[in-house]
Amino acid sequence: MIALVSAPSNLGLQPPVVGAVPGAAKAPEALREAGLHEVFHARGAVDGGVILPGRYVDDARRREGTVRNQDAFVDHARRLAHRLVRLRNAGDSPLVLGGDCSIVLAAGLASRVTGGGGLVHVDGHTDFRHPGNSAAIGALAGEDLAAAIGRHIPEVADIDGLGPYFSAAATAHVGCRYDDPHLAEVSESIGLTIPADQIILHGSSRAAARILATDGLDRGFWLQVDVDVLDPIHMPAVDSPHSGGVSPEELTAFLELVAPRAWGASITVFDPDLDPDGTHARTVAGIVAQGLAHLGEDSAAPDAV
Template identity: 60%
Template sequence: MITLLSAPSNLGLRPPQRGSVPGTAKAPEALREAGLHTRFAERGAIDGGVVLSARYVDDDDTRAAGHVRNEAALVEHSRRLAARITDVLAAESAPLVIGGDCALLLGAGMASARRGRTGLVHVDGHTDFRHPGNSDESASVAGEALAAAIGYHWPAIADIDGLSPYFAAARTAHIGHRDDDEEQEEVRALLGLVTPAADVIRRGAAAVAADSAAAAGPDGYWLQVDVDVLDASVMPAVDSPDPGGLTAAQLTDLLRELAPRAIGASITVFDPDLDPDGRYARLLVDILDAGLRELGSGIRG
């Protein structure tokens, strides 16, 4: 069984313009309107409700050094999301978290750490590995979530409730960055497996998924999917669209292969403000419907 959890948070993103608010918090309802919940309900999924976050604040003028944007609100939301994911897992259902920005990986990571023996497959057009050790601009967890998830960030976000690392680096597989990603060499040195988008295109989704699942370990893994892994021509409704990404069919195939051994998944960074007629929401619903319908089926009796 799959349980859909809406997590309309934008706390980990920088504002699109000074004083403005990112649109990713609207994604769960935009995808609901495009038919996501109806499609999954037809196959027996249940609606697990909403985990609301506090109000987004552009705090650049007031935030002290050594802190990320919306830090207190982000930590509190991560705790509450982790608790909801934990309840879903305890009910022997697979949580499908619809975000929201990819700082949601903190809450998923906390729940996974409490469960134990859980790997991570991180599907993203960027490595999301900016952190205080390699950048003076660390502040937006949405671009730093993978670093925080394996313990490479300030303890306030990387060690919430003493759970660091949320995922072991050796059991983390990343898929989907572009060839010009600035942190890719550091990530290669740390993670169990790192596969650029170009290799998915060259080798095929099935081969990459099999290798990534093996690297994440035999006991299941959390599946984090940032939709900017898609090529910019396919999915421009994200904050950082880039060329060189996957087609809709390639991402669907990748998710179809990865979903059965995932204990749960999170879908992030779709921005309805950049999709005025809803065409990209409908495309994303098609991808998720076909790619994640067997979420968790390979690890539950």
Template identity: 55%
Template sequence: MIAVLAAPTNLGLRPPQPGSVPGCAKAPEALREAGLHARLASSGAIDAGVVLPGRYLDDAASATGRVRNQDALVEHSRRVADRITGVLAEGHVPLVLGGDCSLLIGAGLALARSGSYGLVHLDGHTDFRHPGNSDDCLNLAGEDLAAAVGRHWPAVADVDGQGPYFDPRHVAHIGCRDDDEHLTEVRHALGAVIPGSLVRADGVERAARRAREVADSASGYWLHLDVDILDPAHMPAVDSPAPAGLRPEEVSALLAALAPGAVGVQVTVFDPDLDPEQRYARLLTEVLATGLAGLG
């Protein structure tokens, strides 16, 4: 049974403009208003509540060797991990609605405590910025995959001594653009990397099959979806839109192929502040309700 857990964090993102905070923390309630929870409940899903984050502080000016909001982010990751652990112990499949991509640390921490899990990372970017390839590490939402496989500062990549949360050999990334600055590195670092252009060229099912082969380790795999995998013509309400993304039907088909084997799913980076008419919330609700029908 699906257990829907809200995790409305924005701690891993940069401010959209000086003096403001990212709007993706509003995503779980925007999706509820758009009908996602009702659609899932009609198929038996339950509400697992909410894990609230600490206060967003733009502490970048004092951050040296730290990510933005690091203390609050690590504490939130621990609480997300505790809640995911509880959901799994009850025999349910968590669907974590974020929030930004830093949620991957909480999910990875939960899974690392109990077994060896793979990861399928659906994202319009590789999110592989880390101290070894950049002097600009600061926003964990763009660095989450690097942290999840142990290539970041220990404060985020080795919380409670549990890192790396995922063995990179059992991590598959799908969806980055061909000009992603870290594409060459991730191709050497991960088990499989399938840019969005290759999904379009070879088909969704082939991409999903390759991802399952890599990520289906001893305990199963976690499924991460950053909605900026969608082309901004369809989904502009994200922090970092980039052209040449996938179509809604392609993302829905990817989810449908991957969800039945997943031990849990997280959905990140939808920003309702950029969707005042709820047009994109309704689109995302359709993609998720259709694509995740086989989850659990």
């Protein structure tokens, strides 16, 4: 059974302007207003609750070698992971509505505690900035994939000694643009990388088939979906839009094929502040309602992963 969890954390994002707070924390309620919860509840989904984040602080004096909102992020990751563990052990498939994509690290903690599994990271960017390739670390929403496989500072990549949260060999990235600065490094570091242009050229079904045939992913995985994988002509309401993305139809078709194998999923980085009339919230809600309708139906139980 799908359990809807709200995790309205914006802690991993940079402020849109000095002194402002990123709007991604409003996404779960914007999606509720767009009818997403009503659709899932009509199908028998349950309410998995809300994990509220700590206060977002735009701190220009942040200590070098830390990430933005580090203490608040770690606290939120632990509390969200605890909820995901509880839901997974109860036989439910968590569908987490974020928030920014750094919440995938909470899913990583839960994955380790409940027996492992891979990661399918769907994002318009590789999110692979880390201390080994950049002097400008600090916003985890651009660094979450690196942290998920252990390539970041221990304070976020090894919370409670559980890192790396996902095996690099059992990790796939889908959706970055061909000019992503870390594409080559990611391709050398993880099990599978499928840039957006490969889906556009060869179709969603081929990409999904490659995911499902990859060692480690064939046993189940967490599905992280950042909506900036969509081309900004379809989804401009994100913090870092980048041309060359997929269409809603291509993303929906991909999710329909891979979601049954996932034990849970997260939807992130939609910013209602950039969607005053709710048009783009309805687009996201439609993709999620159709693409993740069968989330977890073919996933392994915790003690079998």
